[in-house]
Amino acid sequence: MRWGSLARRSLEWSVFSLVVAVVVSGCDRSLSETDSWPNKPGPKVVVSFAPLYCFAVNVAGDDAAVKNVMTTTGPHDFNPTEQDARLLSQADIMFVIGLGLDEHIAKKMKDGSGNTKLRIVELAERIPKEKLCEGVCTHAHHKDDPDHKHDLDPHVWLSPEHAIYLVKAIRDELKAADPERAANYDRRAAEYIAKLEKLKADGLAMLAGKADNRLISFHDSLAYFADCFRLEIRGVLTPKPGQEPDEREMKKLIRICTDETKPTRVIAVEPQYSKSNSGEVLRKELELKGVNNPVLAEIDTLETVKPADLTPDWYEQRMRANLAELAEKLK
Ligand SMILES: [Zn+2]
Numbered sequence: 001m002r003w004g005s006l007a008r009r010s011l012e013w014s015v016f017s018l019v020v021a022v023v024v025s026g027c028d029r030s031l032s033e034t035d036s037w038p039n040k041p042g043p044k045v046v047v048s049f050a051p052l053y054c055f056a057v058n059v060a061g062d063d064a065a066v067k068n069v070m071t072t073t074g075p076h077d078f079n080p081t082e083q084d085a086r087l088l089s090q091a092d093i094m095f096v097i098g099l100g101l102d103e104h105i106a107k108k109m110k111d112g113s114g115n116t117k118l119r120i121v122e123l124a125e126r127i128p129k130e131k132l133c134e135g136v137c138t139h140a141h142h143k144d145d146p147d148h149k150h151d152l153d154p155h156v157w158l159s160p161e162h163a164i165y166l167v168k169a170i171r172d173e174l175k176a177a178d179p180e181r182a183a184n185y186d187r188r189a190a191e192y193i194a195k196l197e198k199l200k201a202d203g204l205a206m207l208a209g210k211a212d213n214r215l216i217s218f219h220d221s222l223a224y225f226a227d228c229f230r231l232e233i234r235g236v237l238t239p240k241p242g243q244e245p246d247e248r249e250m251k252k253l254i255r256i257c258t259d260e261t262k263p264t265r266v267i268a269v270e271p272q273y274s275k276s277n278s279g280e281v282l283r284k285e286l287e288l289k290g291v292n293n294p295v296l297a298e299i300d301t302l303e304t305v306k307p308a309d310l311t312p313d314w315y316e317q318r319m320r321a322n323l324a325e326l327a328e329k330l331k
Pocket of ligand 1: 076155219220221241301303
């Protein structure tokens with residue numbers, strides 16, 4: 001399994017379920033500020049992580065309340081708390097990406113919350129199948145077995161084009177749950193989709209005319225982003241988020257980056273994994289091997305957020321920061 005081992009988590013989960021059972025059955029003290037739901041007329045919506053918060057809150061407006069679950073720990077590493085379960089115990093809809101990223105966590109949280117009526121919506125299911133891909137193949141056995149199967153890459157939110165499908169799915173779900181205010185959801189979704197289209201157009205303009213459009217991705221997260229903005233991901237630094245490359249993988253990356261037909265000098269690093277120095281190790285190796293001006297580019301995959309930073313326009317801001325960083329670093 002590529003996107004985290006469930007087996008490894010089973011013990012943590014049984015502890016979690018126990019905690020939640022106690023909370024849900026025996027607790028009627030007043031909810032703290034972060035648990036409490038603002039008084040809005042429409043459905044109560046929970047999302048798994050930050051980009052989905054921005055998508056949902058822009059469509060929900062003042063009609064439906066939206067709460068985000070994962071903050072400083074993203075979907076690859078998340079362990080829910082009892083506060084998360086309290087939130088779910090009162091929610092009507094939970095939006096997740098799916099594709100193996102966050103739907104298993106969501107289902108366990110739903111079971112733990114005791115809220116059998118909660119509707120979990122896997123938004124990536126609403127993206128046309130031909131627009132989904134398997135990410136960058138780093139499997140060593142690829143040549144021997146070209147038919148081997150990969151899981152689909154869940155990092156769809158990093159392409160504004162794919163994000164539009166997610167926003168439309170959110171709009172349709174809110175309309176179905178709250179038909180009285182359907183026209184409002186339609187209007188706000190259209191306004192937000194226009195912003196996402198502008199984001200894509202601005203990004204393409206910022207990166208237009210770059211002869212050097214190649215980069216090494218930090219974890220395998222940038223396939224849709226690269227497709228949308230016409231960049232080429234030449235390799236992946238960490239086989240799994242947070243797992244450092246071994247010597248064989250590092251040698252392979254050096255070989256890829258020093259390929260004379262496609263020299264690659266920009267290495268993405270992620271603020272979430274700032275302790276990892278593998279990007280800098282590769283950069284120094286490339287410098288020694290004569291690659292011209294190898295550089296690190298800080299790319300936020302938008303999987304984590306500081307709660308205080310999460311505003312409705314956070315997604316656009318962070319995406320624009322990523323695009324500006326690449327516009328500066330790519331030549
Ligand atoms: Zn990821």
